[in-house]
Amino acid sequence: MVQESRLTFAVEKTLPGEDGIPRARAGKITLPGVDGKGREVLTPTFMPVGTQGTVKAVATRELREMKAQVILGNTYHLYLRPGHRRVERLGGLHKFMNWDGPILTDSGGFQVFSLAQLNKIDDEGVTFSSHIDGSKHRFTPELSMEIQGALGSDIVMAFDQCPPYPASEEQVLQAMRRTVAWAERGLRFELKPHQQRFGIVQGGLYEHLRVQSAKEITAMPYDGFAIGGLSIGETPELMQKMAYFTAPLLPADKPRYLMGVGRPEDLVEGVRAGIDLFDCVMPTRNARNGTLFTSRGKVNIKNAQYQDDAAPLDPECPCEACTQYSAAYLRHLFVAGEALSARLNSIHNLTYYLTIMQQMRQAILENRFDEWRAAFYTRRQKEKT
Amino acid sequence: MVQESRLTFAVEKTLPGEDGIPRARAGKITLPGVDGKGREVLTPTFMPVGTQGTVKAVATRELREMKAQVILGNTYHLYLRPGHRRVERLGGLHKFMNWDGPILTDSGGFQVFSLAQLNKIDDEGVTFSSHIDGSKHRFTPELSMEIQGALGSDIVMAFDQCPPYPASEEQVLQAMRRTVAWAERGLRFELKPHQQRFGIVQGGLYEHLRVQSAKEITAMPYDGFAIGGLSIGETPELMQKMAYFTAPLLPADKPRYLMGVGRPEDLVEGVRAGIDLFDCVMPTRNARNGTLFTSRGKVNIKNAQYQDDAAPLDPECPCEACTQYSAAYLRHLFVAGEALSARLNSIHNLTYYLTIMQQMRQAILENRFDEWRAAFYTRRQKEKT
Numbered sequence: 018m019v020q021e022s023r024l025t026f027a028v029e030k031t032l033p034g035e036d037g038i039p040r041a042r043a044g045k046i047t048l049p050g051v052d053g054k055g056r057e058v059l060t061p062t063f064m065p066v067g068t069q070g071t072v073k074a075v076a077t078r079e080l081r082e083m084k085a086q087v088i089l090g091n092t093y094h095l096y097l098r099p100g101h102r103r104v105e106r107l108g109g110l111h112k113f114m115n116w117d118g119p120i121l122t123d124s125g126g127f128q129v130f131s132l133a134q135l136n137k138i139d140d141e142g143v144t145f146s147s148h149i150d151g152s153k154h155r156f157t158p159e160l161s162m163e164i165q166g167a168l169g170s171d172i173v174m175a176f177d178q179c180p181p182y183p184a185s186e187e188q189v190l191q192a193m194r195r196t197v198a199w200a201e202r203g204l205r206f207e208l209k210p211h212q213q214r215f216g217i218v219q220g221g222l223y224e225h226l227r228v229q230s231a232k233e234i235t236a237m238p239y240d241g242f243a244i245g246g247l248s249i250g251e252t253p254e255l256m257q258k259m260a261y262f263t264a265p266l267l268p269a270d271k272p273r274y275l276m277g278v279g280r281p282e283d284l285v286e287g288v289r290a291g292i293d294l295f296d297c298v299m300p301t302r303n304a305r306n307g308t309l310f311t312s313r314g315k316v317n318i319k320n321a322q323y324q325d326d327a328a329p330l331d332p333e334c335p336c337e338a339c340t341q342y343s344a345a346y347l348r349h350l351f352v353a354g355e356a357l358s359a360r361l362n363s364i365h366n367l368t369y370y371l372t373i374m375q376q377m378r379q380a381i382l383e384n385r386f387d388e389w390r391a392a393f394y395t396r397r398q399k400e401k402t
Numbered sequence: 403m404v405q406e407s408r409l410t411f412a413v414e415k416t417l418p419g420e421d422g423i424p425r426a427r428a429g430k431i432t433l434p435g436v437d438g439k440g441r442e443v444l445t446p447t448f449m450p451v452g453t454q455g456t457v458k459a460v461a462t463r464e465l466r467e468m469k470a471q472v473i474l475g476n477t478y479h480l481y482l483r484p485g486h487r488r489v490e491r492l493g494g495l496h497k498f499m500n501w502d503g504p505i506l507t508d509s510g511g512f513q514v515f516s517l518a519q520l521n522k523i524d525d526e527g528v529t530f531s532s533h534i535d536g537s538k539h540r541f542t543p544e545l546s547m548e549i550q551g552a553l554g555s556d557i558v559m560a561f562d563q564c565p566p567y568p569a570s571e572e573q574v575l576q577a578m579r580r581t582v583a584w585a586e587r588g589l590r591f592e593l594k595p596h597q598q599r600f601g602i603v604q605g606g607l608y609e610h611l612r613v614q615s616a617k618e619i620t621a622m623p624y625d626g627f628a629i630g631g632l633s634i635g636e637t638p639e640l641m642q643k644m645a646y647f648t649a650p651l652l653p654a655d656k657p658r659y660l661m662g663v664g665r666p667e668d669l670v671e672g673v674r675a676g677i678d679l680f681d682c683v684m685p686t687r688n689a690r691n692g693t694l695f696t697s698r699g700k701v702n703i704k705n706a707q708y709q710d711d712a713a714p715l716d717p718e719c720p721c722e723a724c725t726q727y728s729a730a731y732l733r734h735l736f737v738a739g740e741a742l743s744a745r746l747n748s749i750h751n752l753t754y755y756l757t758i759m760q761q762m763r764q765a766i767l768e769n770r771f772d773e774w775r776a777a778f779y780t781r782r783q784k785e786k787t
Contacts, residue, residue: 069734069738069740070731070734070735070738071735071740071741071742073740073741073742074741074742075742076722076742076745076746078722098734098737098738099709099730099733099734099737099738103709103710103730106710106712107710107712107728107730107731108712113728113730113731113734114731115726115727115731324484324488325488325491325492327491327492327493337461337463341500342500343492343498345484345488345492345498346455346492346498346499346500348484349454349455349483349484349498350455350456352483352484353454353455353483353484355454355456355458356458356459356741356744356745357456357458357459357460357461359741360459360461360741360745361461
């Protein structure tokens with residue numbers, strides 16, 4: 018039965034927002050799984066980013082230990098290197114990177130707009146030059162589906178056009194219309210039986226365009242819906258406001274994904290708005306720069322105050338870095354430029370992100386999300402740095 | 403009893419060399435252990451190098467999994483950063499780096515001669531400038547003991563002078579005499595109860611000086627003896643020849659350590675000569691450069707021939723890289739510059755080194771070392787690259 022190979026989403030609990038609209042929710046996504054054995058994803062959750070077939074500096078074994086549920090792969094990067102057909106010949110992305118849990122691939126669109134040298138956008142697709150060797154390529158909605166199909170991800174994102182920030186209403190409108198047309202074209206492309214599709218709502222910071230985009234995109238038979246075009250340069254306040262506005266425009270019975278967001282407080286506000294899924298390079302990128310997230314706020318581990326600190330970085334954190342090493346050791350590794358630094362720091366930051374998501378889920382289930390959120394902000398007043 | 407806090411070395415089996423002299427041997431070193439609970443080291447074995455309080459790109463958990471028995475710490479590096487007194491305040495090097503197995507620290511001498519800007523050597527000690535910030539420092543035999551005492555390593559190396567290669571007989575003789583005098587001074591410096599001392603034989607490539615150095619150093623109450631001053635630029639053949647000449651000059655009832663050696667074939671020849679312990683940065687350094695050791699010889703993983711290779715790098719290897727990933731994935735990680743590359747490659751190369759050591763130990767115990775050695779070379783004819 019076709020039905021059985023489709024994503025299902027069971028909402029376990031929904032809390033009303035201050036505006037009375039149903040918002041923060043705990044749910045369970047069930048996916049067919051790459052082996053057909055089914056995979057469950059408890060939401061809300063954060064999805065670590067594995068751009069080039071690896072979450073930077075972290076092994077999949079550690080991702081399993083920190084109970085990461087879904088990881089991201091980047092279509093643009095994997096298409097360029099090692100090539101989606103090569104990944105497919107090698108058994109697909111799951112096997113290639115030794116991760117049999119759910120993988121979500123982006124459409125490649127965002128990277129083409131942000132990373133590559135953009136040559137031309139038209140109604141058919143996007144021509145760009147590789148950031149690796151300058152070679153010319155062209156993405157279309159169909160090719161994006163073909164690449165994601167070859168990679169074999171569990172969740173395939175629609176190919177969209179993300180307008181820059183700032184952008185005029187006209188620009189945003191044009192990108193939005195293209196995104197709708199491309200979403201329709203993508204749907205016609207056949208994927209592997211286990212693969213699910215998420216549509217993307219655009220519309221920039223224009224509420225009426227978000228309404229229109231949401232209306233058109235959610236009318237299509239996608240398995241989940243994402244809010245795109247945020248966290249691209251606007252203030253966190255504007256981002257949070259637009260996510261709060263857009264979340265209820267998406268169907269309550271499908272997963273909602275806020276793309277590329279964000280800081281811990283952005284996750285909290287996103288959950289409050291009614292979002293189920295998040296991804297961001299921030300925890301791993303910051304880890305490599307020595308910026309660590311803790312229950313008491315952000316820490317710069319290269320700070321001299323940690324050089325004699327025999328205590329764990331965050332005594333409440335269950336991660337390898339916090340249970341087996343002192344803050345002084347983490348500082349030493351960072352200052353000495355040791356590879357273990359990026360690894361332990363990344364494990365810590367991802368664990369922190371996953372921990373607060375898990376805590377929010379539990380708080381929602383126990384009808385105490387507002388208290389949890391208030392406590393989250395109170396504790397961060399005592400920032401270490 | 404003082405006796406109980408000393409290293410013991412039980413030789414389980416010794417095989418005669420072609421020259422009739424007892425040479426290749428399997429043994430068991432028993433150390434008091436940093437916690438006084440005792441540690442056993444089965445020899446021959448290879449000791450991974452953890453220069454700055456971490457074996458580069460590898461966590462101690464993985465070192466335990468690959469059954470590394472002893473790891474090295476570098477006195478010069480840890481003195482400069484984070485500082486030996488700081489490590490001591492933080493509970494010692496074992497606790498600092500989360501490794502409760504045996505640690506051997508070098509004396510700092512070799513790094514001062516090879517890494518730092520050397521300012522002056524005299525009979526009292528060595529003045530040098532830090533390679534990190536150019537600051538001036540002075541090492542003496544007493545300070546080397548003091549640093550290693552503070553670090554709390556299990557095996558403390560005597561502070562020696564390693565003459566460069568090439569060096570005149572007069573230069574080598576002078577360094578040798580200084581090494582003897584420094585060895586005597588070091589012995590008078592009190593260490594922690596669990597710490598053991600190894601003396602170092604110098605003498606360059608001059609056999610009569612090796613004889614003289616061995617005679618003088620082994621007359622002192624050291625717990626084990628090392629052959630220093632090799633693998634510093636001379637050909638592998640000369641190095642192997644001098645190790646073969648020097649090994650039987652060291653007491654048969656004490657561990658023998660060939661410092662800074664070497665390639666897999668150098669380990670084989672070292673064991674054949676009668677050596678018990680080895681260390682070298684080669685497996686980890688080569689790993690970071692993409693050069694991997696396999697049962698069929700050296701492999702350059704960035705080679706295009708691996709880009710579609712779905713097989714493990716070395717089907718006989720039990721390591722994480724070989725059991726969980728394809729050669730194609732290892733190539734992708736290397737080419738993409740991902741942190742996981744150095745990690746998996748380092749785990750693989752160290753596993754390879756430890757595996758051949760363990761195989762040699764078993765072969766010695768079963769009186770078939772020569773056959774093992776012949777097979778080792780035969781299989782390497784089929785080098786992959």
